[in-house]
Amino acid sequence: MATQGIEQPEVRAPKKHSGGRKPTDPGTFTPYLFMAPYLVLFLIFIAIPAVFGIWISLHSWDYLLPGKPWVGLQNYTDLFSSNSSTSEPFWNSMEATGKFTLYSVPLLVIIPLLIALFLNQEFPGRDFFRAVYFAPYVLGVAVIGILWRFILDPNVGLLNYYLGVLGVSENIPWITAVPWAWISLVGVTVWWTLGFNAVIYLAGLQDIDPALYDAAKVDGANRWQRFVNVTMPGLRPVLLFVVTVTILASANMFGQSYIITQGAPGEETTTAIMYIAETGLRQFNMGVAAAMSYVLALALLIVSVVNFAVFRNRGD
Amino acid sequence: MSQPAARAQTKADGRSPRQIVRLILPYAVLILLTILFVAPLLWMLSTSLKPNYQTTQFPPSWIPKDFSGEGYSKIFTTSSQTPVLRWFLNSVIAATAHAALVLVTASMAAYALARMNFRGKNLMFAAIVGTLFIPQFVFLMPNYLIVDFFGWLDTLLAVIVPGAAGAFGVFFLRQFYLSLPGELEEAALIDGANRFQIFLRIILPLSKAPLATLAVLSFLVNWNDFLWPVYVLFSPQNLTLPPGLSILQGAYNTNYTVIMAGGVIASIPVLILYVFAQRYIIEGVSRSGLKG
Numbered sequence: 241m242a243t244q245g246i247e248q249p250e251v252r253a254p255k256k257h258s259g260g261r262k263p264t265d266p267g268t269f270t271p272y273l274f275m276a277p278y279l280v281l282f283l284i285f286i287a288i289p290a291v292f293g294i295w296i297s298l299h300s301w302d303y304l305l306p307g308k309p310w311v312g313l314q315n316y317t318d319l320f321s322s323n324s325s326t327s328e329p330f331w332n333s334m335e336a337t338g339k340f341t342l343y344s345v346p347l348l349v350i351i352p353l354l355i356a357l358f359l360n361q362e363f364p365g366r367d368f369f370r371a372v373y374f375a376p377y378v379l380g381v382a383v384i385g386i387l388w389r390f391i392l393d394p395n396v397g398l399l400n401y402y403l404g405v406l407g408v409s410e411n412i413p414w415i416t417a418v419p420w421a422w423i424s425l426v427g428v429t430v431w432w433t434l435g436f437n438a439v440i441y442l443a444g445l446q447d448i449d450p451a452l453y454d455a456a457k458v459d460g461a462n463r464w465q466r467f468v469n470v471t472m473p474g475l476r477p478v479l480l481f482v483v484t485v486t487i488l489a490s491a492n493m494f495g496q497s498y499i500i501t502q503g504a505p506g507e508e509t510t511t512a513i514m515y516i517a518e519t520g521l522r523q524f525n526m527g528v529a530a531a532m533s534y535v536l537a538l539a540l541l542i543v544s545v546v547n548f549a550v551f552r553n554r555g556d
Numbered sequence: 557m558s559q560p561a562a563r564a565q566t567k568a569d570g571r572s573p574r575q576i577v578r579l580i581l582p583y584a585v586l587i588l589l590t591i592l593f594v595a596p597l598l599w600m601l602s603t604s605l606k607p608n609y610q611t612t613q614f615p616p617s618w619i620p621k622d623f624s625g626e627g628y629s630k631i632f633t634t635s636s637q638t639p640v641l642r643w644f645l646n647s648v649i650a651a652t653a654h655a656a657l658v659l660v661t662a663s664m665a666a667y668a669l670a671r672m673n674f675r676g677k678n679l680m681f682a683a684i685v686g687t688l689f690i691p692q693f694v695f696l697m698p699n700y701l702i703v704d705f706f707g708w709l710d711t712l713l714a715v716i717v718p719g720a721a722g723a724f725g726v727f728f729l730r731q732f733y734l735s736l737p738g739e740l741e742e743a744a745l746i747d748g749a750n751r752f753q754i755f756l757r758i759i760l761p762l763s764k765a766p767l768a769t770l771a772v773l774s775f776l777v778n779w780n781d782f783l784w785p786v787y788v789l790f791s792p793q794n795l796t797l798p799p800g801l802s803i804l805q806g807a808y809n810t811n812y813t814v815i816m817a818g819g820v821i822a823s824i825p826v827l828i829l830y831v832f833a834q835r836y837i838i839e840g841v842s843r844s845g846l847k848g
Contacts, residue, residue, distance in 0.1 A: 268674075270672070270750075270751045270752075271668045271672040271673075271674035271677070272668075272674065274664045274665060274667055274668035274672070274751070274755075275664070275665050275668050275669075275680065277660065277661040277664060277665070278661040278662060278664065278665035278721075278726060279665070279680070281661060281717070281718075281720055281721040282683075282684065282687075282721050282723075284702060284721070285695070285699060285702065285717070285718040285720075285721035286687050286690075286695070286721045286722075286723075287683065287687065288698070288702070289694075289695045289698030289699050289702060290687060290690055290694070290695070290698075292698040292701070292702070293694055293695065293697055293698040296697050296698060296701070301697075303701075355589070358582070358585070358586075361582075363582070365586075369586050369589070369590065370838070371830075371834055371838070372589075372590050372593055372594060373589060373590075373593055374837075374838060374841075375593060375594075375597070375827070375830065376593060376596075376597070378776060378780075378826050378827065378829075378830045378837065379597075379780070379822075379823050379826060379827075380779065380780025380781070380782060380797075380798050380822070380826075381780065381782050381798070382780070382782050382797065382798035382799070382801040382802060382822065383600075383798075383801065383819045383822050383823050385801075385802070385805075386801055386802075386804075386805050386815055386816075386818070386819050387596055387597075387599075387600050387816070387819055388596070389805065390600075390603070390812055390815065390816065391596060391599065395612075396611075396612035396810075396812075398599060398616060401614050401615070401616065431592070431593070431596075435593075436841060439838055439841050439842050440841065440842055442842065443842030443843070488691065491691070492691070492692065492693060494782070494783045495782045495783065495798075498782075498786070498802070499802055499805065513693055513783070516693065516696065517696060517783065517786075517787060520696060520697050520700070521696065521697075521700060521787040522787075526697045526700075526701070529696070529697055530697040530698070533693050533694050533696060533697065534694065536691075536693065537690070537691050537693070537694050540691055
């Protein structure tokens with residue numbers, strides 16, 4: 241399949257040309273030369289670290305100390321025992337990531353879908369609006385963070401000013417108190433990444449065969465029925481992709497908390513990634529941090545499996 | 557216009573008020589959303605052009621009452637702790653080098669995987685696919701130590717190279733190469749061209765669009781990357797813009813005109829890129845979605 245067309249029997253390259261050997265010739269070295277540059281990167285920065293990370297997690301691995309004693313599974317068991325110093329802040333940070341995921345994923349699945357349905361109609365200027373809604377996404381979290389930190393500032397920010405104009409008399413502490421800090425982080429993230437999901441939905445919508453809509457119309461289906469019976473089934477793979485990617489992105493949430501709330505109030509908005517990175521790469525408790533990253537990965541795996549199972553069941 | 561007159565006119569148009577609402581409402585929604593997305597960015601630009609004392613005055617002036625280059629001149633002239641221009645240069649170098657590295661390595665590997673048969677191919681492909689499911693944060697600790705082992709900590713190499721190991725580019729281009737017809741290669745093979753000549757003279761010229769998409773996406777991702785550079789770059793002169801902006805925010809605290817000027821400087825290249833390469837960016841994103 242990969243070399244379709246090249247392997248057809250009537251193609252017989254003349255033997256005298258060394259480069260004209262049949263491309264499937266197992267003796268040739270060429271494919272490995274093509275693979276080599278990427279494979280080197282892949283081995284060093286993905287394959288080896290995937291195993292090395294586990295190795296680190298089985299040691300008391302302090303970057304700054306010469307000795308890195310083997311501790312077996314202790315870094316893991318510590319996370320599940322109440323009398324270790326890392327377990328409580330770690331699970332708090334897991335809870336923060338969980339909350340953020342729970343609040344942001346539904347919004348980032350539904351709102352972009354509505355926008356995509358809207359943009360899927362024919363009207364002048366459609367591509368322009370699509371481009372505008374996607375625009376924040378091309379800016380990085382650092383720019384988004386400092387900008388919204390300013391807008392959300394309780395005293396000098398735009399948001400509280402305009403809320404005041406609308407009659408909200410109190411100064412809402414968008415950054416320093418819950419639930420406001422969560423509302424801010426979720427809101428900013430939705431604003432920032434909504435266009436990404438909308439563009440993916442839109443591509444999925446445009447892939448649905450228009451004949452199906454025509455057939456449904458002939459059968460007398462109204463708008464809502466067409467949405468339920470044509471659009472949603474056609475969109476299922478895309479929907480699964482959007483949900484999966486959004487969950488993954490939410491679980492990776494770091495920059496928004498780092499810049500906008502700095503994890504405050506208290507450690508309330510310190511996400512798991514933030515705590516792992518600080519533990520491993522600031523305090524250099526890398527063994528513990530590596531163990532935490534695998535626990536988070538496992539949690540994510542469970543969520544993904546459930547997610548896939550739900551989608552599969554719906555399909556049958 | 558008085559109401560009856562308006563009604564009379566709509567009747568003349570053959571449209572009821574309800575139809576007019578239906579016609580206008582979508583555009584009202586579209587424009588409202590546009591304001592929601594654009595206004596914060598305009599506020600950043602506007603703030604960066606004001607003298608600082610005006611940045612927190614209310615009611616807000618969206619168009620600065622007095623234009624001032626205070627923010628930008630502070631950024632360009634001061635200090636060894638926040639050399640924004642240097643960060644800008646570092647970001648340009650890192651993102652460009654990263655995109656180039658991705659293009660070279662991914663296009664070659666993708667071509668081999670799509671168009672050649674060789675021992676170990678399926679194993680390699682399975683390994684690459686398998687690691688796609690490992691979340692990035694698992695690599696934080698080991699890659700920090702590996703980068704340290706190479707002596708790359710606090711150098712741009714730390715933000716250029718490891719990210720290029722990601723498999724997205726390989727998948728993306730492999731998909732494209734699989735769709736190319738084989739006849740061109742056959743002809744070239746008969747003419748005695750070798751694989752490298754075919755790759756350089758036939759395949760690459762045919763893949764300008766997907767290569768451009770991959771280059772632009774790689775550049776953007778690297779330009780915006782935050783977490784990794786925050787931890788692997790430390791010296792002020794070695795930072796890229798994203799970790800730099802976070803330092804700038806801490807250093808200038810309530811000097812919003814400087815902070816927003818930093819944000820504008822970090823935004824301009826990607827927004828320009830977005831305006832000119834929008835088709836590639838949006839297509840790249842939507843195709844990545846469909847593949848999943």
